[in-house]
Amino acid sequence: MNKVLIHIAVFSLLILFILHNSQSFAIDGIVISGQPGPLLNKKHFLENGLDRCLKIRNAFKRENKNEKVVWIIFNSNIPRRGGYTKEILAEYSIKSKKENIELIILSSGNDLVKFLNCRVHYSDSNSFISKLHYYGHATPGHLEIGFINNRFWNKLISKEIPIKKINPDCFSDSAIINVVGGCRTSIKSVLSKKSVADKFLPKTNGVVLASDVRVYYPGGPVSDKTLVKKNNGQIVIFKGTKN
Numbered sequence: 001m002n003k004v005l006i007h008i009a010v011f012s013l014l015i016l017f018i019l020h021n022s023q024s025f026a027i028d029g030i031v032i033s034g035q036p037g038p039l040l041n042k043k044h045f046l047e048n049g050l051d052r053c054l055k056i057r058n059a060f061k062r063e064n065k066n067e068k069v070v071w072i073i074f075n076s077n078i079p080r081r082g083g084y085t086k087e088i089l090a091e092y093s094i095k096s097k098k099e100n101i102e103l104i105i106l107s108s109g110n111d112l113v114k115f116l117n118c119r120v121h122y123s124d125s126n127s128f129i130s131k132l133h134y135y136g137h138a139t140p141g142h143l144e145i146g147f148i149n150n151r152f153w154n155k156l157i158s159k160e161i162p163i164k165k166i167n168p169d170c171f172s173d174s175a176i177i178n179v180v181g182g183c184r185t186s187i188k189s190v191l192s193k194k195s196v197a198d199k200f201l202p203k204t205n206g207v208v209l210a211s212d213v214r215v216y217y218p219g220g221p222v223s224d225k226t227l228v229k230k231n232n233g234q235i236v237i238f239k240g241t242k243n
Contacts, residue, residue: 028067028172029056030129033134033160034074034145037082044217045135046073046084049151051134051221053101066075067130070102072115074145075135076159077107082148109145109161119170128172138182141189143196162200168242174206174241177226180224186210186236197238199224204240212236 033049038040053069073092076083081157089105096103106112119128137147137158147158151155171177177200179185185196197210213233218226224235 021168028065028127028129029060029069029131030051030072031056031069031131031133032072032074032112032135032136032145034143034147035076035083037137037147038149039217041217041219042088044219045181046088047219048097048135048217048221049073049133050092050101052135053096054099056133057099057101068102070104071096072112073103073105074109074112074147074159075105075107076148089122107146109159110165112145113165116170117165117167120167129170129175130172131178132171133178133181135181137186138179138185138196139189140184140187141192141194141199143182143185144180150233151224164195166203168203171204171242172206173204173242175204175239176206176209177204178209178224180209180211180227180235181215182211183214184211186212186238194240197236199212201238201241203242205242206240208238208240210236210238 031049033045033054036045049071053071057069060069067234073089075089078087093103104115106115116129120151120222137144143161143163144158145161148158179196182196188195188198195210197208200208211228211233212229213228215227215233216230218230228235
């Protein structure tokens with residue numbers, strides 16, 4: 001069996017496990033951290049991803065909600081192509097386990113979407129996604145979770161989340177989708193005439209939060225306001241159009 005078939009088999013088993021254990025594996029908060037690419041500090045997206053997981057989990061506890069948080073880390077498995085090292089992933093795997101945060105590491109944008117979409121098959125409506133947060137590279141109209149570097153040819157093959165493939169039914173009606181953690185997520189792409197926020201609007205009747213500048217990660221966990229502050233940006237809030 002080649003590596004592709006093994007990858008498909010493992011992912012299929014993961015989905016089956018989730019579908020058959022929806023009551024014990026309720027997933028309502030999703031936090032996504034993209035790979036670092038050319039960043040000197042390789043931990044920016046991980047630090048903020050874990051911090052957001054903890055904040056969402058603690059909020060669920062205060063509100064007495066029987067909901068869980070899942071942290072998805074994207075990694076190409078090749079550090080020289082923008083991925084994380086095994087040592088860094090091991091460090092944050094230990095941290096997430098210590099905090100009882102479910103962690104899944106994926107290397108495909110399509111697999112990530114399949115993971116989100118499997119929720120539409122749940123009989124328990126409380127397992128729909130109520131919060132989605134993204135921390136990673138982005139360009140106008142694209143969440144580039146597998147960003148390599150700024151070289152033109154590498155930007156052409158940078159892996160991204162295929163937002164249009166995400167089924168709106170995997171989200172709760174009032175879901176909050178926060179993509180402030182990516183650069184210029186409220187700015188429209190020249191080619192598609194749509195921003196990342198525009199692409200998420202049909203997924204929820206809640207709100208989509210996005211950035212209008214290149215966000216700045218100063219080191220360690222920071223608030224959304226801090227991410228946009230350095231470049232005099234704003235957090236732009238859109239009303240969803242799911243209906």
